[in-house]
Amino acid sequence: MTATGAAPRPRVPAVLVLEDGRTFRGFAFGAVGETFGEAVFSTGMTGYQETLTDPSYHRQVVVMTAPHVGNTGMNDEDQESGRIWVSGYVVRDPSRVASSWRARRGLEEDLTAQGVVGIGGVDTRALTRHLRERGAMRVGIFSGTAIAGDAAMLARVRATPGMAGADLANEVSCARPYVVPAVGRRRFTVAALDLGMKSMTPRRMAERGIEVHVLPATATAEQVEALEPDGVFLSNGPGDPDTADLSVVRAALDRGTPVFGICFGHELLGRALGFRTYKLKYGHRGINQPVQDRATGKVEITAHNHGFAVDAPLDGTAVTPYGRAEVSHVCLNDDVVEGLVLLDRPAFSVQYHPEAAAGPHDARHLFDRFAALMEG
């Protein structure tokens, strides 16, 4: 146990201001100051460390629906990247201690150290209901001396850019290529485009004998081809898929290299196939989402973190520039397309997170499917 000690009351006041003018009051949690981003809510009851360090949350202010956050502190193993990415953090009851045999630090310690502005003591359920009804929107958190008059704070929120049209991959991608070696015998080589990839993803591949060459988001089709990969992997990541460059995907499809995309990577594959992507009203963010595999009828409980989705016909086969495609997976809550598969070429993708972290392991076998595709 690391006891960070009880923060004394009264705590530094903080205010959360939504772009439609609704405000919530609470106290500063983490760094004191101001921050902006897109307000989204996440319904996972475990896995805040993974969420915070997931690059897909870049530029988002995450509202936790679970009231107690930080109970198990922060450890050195569960980081999904080298830093916290959320631009702001909203909780109801932050923990005062970190209790876990793996904990190294308290959550608030990390937030403060990394300058992440958060707010505690908020009626997070009211806020979540608001976002559910009105949709994801811009938000600002102001604490300490950053607190100003309501109108002034609202104006500052409205002056920030929205998520639609945001091209963020470059901001979160690795600066230089690196290799994650296969565990045991190397069976395949994969070029993985890092659009905001979580660290669990290459690990899941490596476990299956895949040597993963992680490339920056700026990598060109030629750079990928130079690796002579057995497969191309398109990672998750933040931002609007409409802004993304499709040349790497298209090149891989043209060559017939097996392609596997997750989340943002799925949206890219969708676009490469000629489907439209669109912004969901309030996204899927949680680790309890039922996704049905349309081929087997089986339902998996999966981890989601997406604000955009692919618009593809649920039934029947669509004809795309790369042959016939089908929607392979669908979310049973709202019929959102959760997976695509090409029938004539070795490519498939899912909108959700088979690497989990955080979340259930039900969909891990998709990495086996990728390996099988590469096997031919």
Added chain:
Amino acid sequence: MPKRADIRSVLVIGSGPIVIGQAAEFDYSGTQACRVLRAEGLRVILVNPNPATIMTDPEIADATYIEPATPEFVEKIIARERPDALLPTMGGQTGLNTAIALHETGVLKAYGVELIGADADAIRKGENRERFKAVVEAVREKIGHGESARSVICHSMDEVLAGVGRIGGYPVVVRPSFTMGGAGSGFAHDEAELRRIAEVALTLSPTSEVLLEESIMGWKEYELELMRDKNDNVVVVCSIENLDPMSVHTGDSITVAPAMTLTDREYQILRDIGIAVIREVGVDTGGCNIQFGVDPATGRVIVIEMNPRVSRSSALASKATGFPIAKIAARLAIGYTLDEIPNDITGETPASFEPTLDYVVVKAPRFAFEKFPDADRTLTTTMKSVGEAMAIGRNFPQALNKALRSLEKRDAPFAFDDAGGGPGDRDRLLEAARRPAEDRIAVVMRAIRAGAGREELFEATKIDPWFIDQLFLIKEIADELADAAELGPELLAHAKRHGISDAQIAAIRSVSEDDVRRTRHELGIRPVYKTVDTCAAEFAARTPYFYSSYDDESEVAPRTRPAVIILGSGPNRIGQGVEFDYSCVHASFALHDAGYETVMVNCNPETVSTDYDTSDRLYFEPLTLEDVLEVVHAEQQAGPVAGVVVQLGGQTPLGLAQALKDNGVPVVGTSPEAIHLAEDRGAFGGVLARTGLTATEHGTATSFTEAKAVADEVGYPVLVRPSYVLGGRGMEIVYDEERLSAYIAESTEIGPERPVLVDRFLDDAIEIDVDALYDGAEIYLGGVMEHIEEAGIHSGDSACVLPPLTLGGETGRLRASAEAIARDIGVRGLINIQFALAGDVLYVLEANPRASRTVPFVSKATAVPLAKAAARISLGATIAQLRSEGLLPPRGDGGTLPPDAPISVKEAVLPWSRFRDPSGRWTDTLLGPEMRSTGEVMGIDSIFGTAFAKSQAAAYGALPTKGRVFLSVANRDKRTVVFLARALADHGFSLLATAGTAEVLRRHGIEATVVRKHSEGPGPDGEPTVVRLIHEGRIDLIVNTPYGADGRVDGYEIRTAAVARGVPCLTTVQALAAAIQGIDALTGGEVEVRSLQEHSRRLTAAR
């Protein structure tokens, strides 16, 4: 692919009487299952001998058999009904055991009945600890996680003793196979303890099998609730963390949902193991509960056990999440898959998901040790609690504080004022906190207040440091409240957000609770109500299932129809159990049908009343004045409120009546003033005087001198008790002055404000219970019950029969008396009156101006829904009106049943086998004026003997029809026993007796072998004592009525041996007389079974 077409009728086995470890949660689950199956168009056949359940209401199943859930009786039902399938997973351990027995004896096969939900193999794999270890091993091989505690299976004491070394030495856990609620299990720290525990365990296990296991005391304990469908889709419905670490039974632990102290990584490991276990065990369609121990230092996971059925935890998980496990399990059993079943709460999304919570749920157990003063109060692997309360809050402190005040025990909520001196000595408190006990959390809080540190508290209790910090947080808020110059809005809101009650704040600040409330309301600090919606607000919820929190936004929707708020009965306890929930649920149904919007307030997760389907709105809230006033306020904001019903939930809501009225809340039905007339002994004396009825000679006293004066005047023996109690709490028959003095000295409940009542004790009187409805003008006699045991044995513990066997001529007198009392008090609704007939004098023992424990029994026995009628009368309907509507019969009542009406017997079930004293001896089993039964069963038949025999079979196992009877009776019973002994001899029983009893029998020409008393020890040639004979299984029936002080020890040894061996033991001659009639019936020919619907059709036709 939806529902199976090949199943058209299903037999559901209920769990039988409420016992420790198997309680009202099975009524909740079973009711859900039956309703769902019926809604699917299946014919539902139900067997459950427990009348106090909603599931045994005639509307819930097509054919309801209030018959013993034993293999013999269930076979008769199968033969009659020929169901296609049997659903064994709704009736707890009873359901599984009966189903397995029917499978093994080939009955199911012979009648072509398929086990659905879980097949025999899955049940055995889950329930047999040895086979389950193999399951865990297989899982470990597949996924690399999970292991079992080291253990050895033993079938004899020698194997047990030899086994200790093989699992690494003491301490060890001893656990019998195939028992529920951990009956017979425990920790052994040395050989003596091991011998003692293992001996009992070997006896209790139906397969004489015990598991000796390595102890992992102090590890974190978790539970997962899982569901699986036939397509192998699996979801985890809920995780539950035990605040009390391993060694305290989950049923006795404070538990929290969701898990609070696991990272996602560790949680997913438990989830992976859980899924692999359910697959490996092969629960194809349905739910199961899996328990884990997690080493707090390393995260190593041990799988403790799994239950392949719905359970107490699944009921809790259903209430905690809004995901109705039993309902969905029933659908899965008949062929649906999870994705085909809608989530009721959202209406749009499917059941194939995992609920996510944006609140915290805390369950706290309720114990009844005060009823069993000799019992060992240390909490261990055997469940000892009799009920539980659940609370929902937006954080853990709020939920915990709400749960503790929901328990309705004076000492349960944290105390911060030092009225009783300081918190105590830090070191002593730390030492006390090591021992798990009912009040451990309070001890921990006191230790914190006395300056104990976090680490030392963790070391002493192994309670997770996160929980300990939350307790520190609560304590810090209490300090702030104490130190603040005034109660400012920020501090007050902060305290309320953490669940500190107005009463607690008042105590801390030495002001009145009303003052705190007034200040709070002036500052506009009131709770809002949030919805339990399964999805943390991701989707809109359709079901108004609320809990309070101090937050910004309320979700209570406005309404136009007038609302009636029904106050439930809180946690189950001895004296106030599921019967009261039954009445509340009926009120809700009846008032909904009458056009009201029904609003239920209750905090008991086991019950049907807290199913979100039962009422139009549900508030899962404590039943304290503060919490109820806030609910009333919220509902008054939402629309018109016709009133609050306090009459049906037992003493809990009744106790709030006056205060609610004082706060301007409309209380419907019998007024608080009228309630006082019945409840206050002095006032009630006035009622009896005005109506010319007879009370026993009595007086009240606040000191020994006063008590002695009363006793001298009315004569010994006297019955003494504190005023204002339920269930005969603290009640005692006192035979002499010495004991009277001791009683007054021992009783803590007595003081100038709380006098003790001294009554002449009526010897040899017949006790009679009457339930009646009164509407201000007319009386409807619901039923007259004649007790089998004489007055002096609490009505809740006594068997009774309806219609009365020997009181036919008294009905007129009883009706007139009941009417006079009801009129004088001013009852509007139900009243229960207890009479005692001594010689020719009819005494009135007491009147309860509310629904009584016997309402469901009477309703079922006479096919009239009394609680529904009472609810309607409370809101202004008349008996005449209800007769014309058909809710009451057109003419006649429960006092004028047709001559061929069925005979119903109610028998009480006592928890003797649960309690042992600290040295391991069982507690005595004598009945007295203090109620100690946990539940009841009903036997119904056309003749008394058969009805009684059925009640015995349902409660304790069948009466023997041959073999050896041991008799040992008190002098005063010796005359009566002669005839009874002769009847037994005529049935071919061989008789054994102690010397005195044998002599009396011999003089009457009845042969009885003399056996040695326990106090005499074995004879010169090794002749065994009776106790030895019982232990060796050589006695089939025991008759032992208590006699004077010298016989007490012998009696104790005999009765406790009977408990240990499970031999039927009768402790009154009246019970023996009834048993003989039962034996007559059993040997006289085939015992038939008949459904309640058939009984009631006949009754209606004859009316």
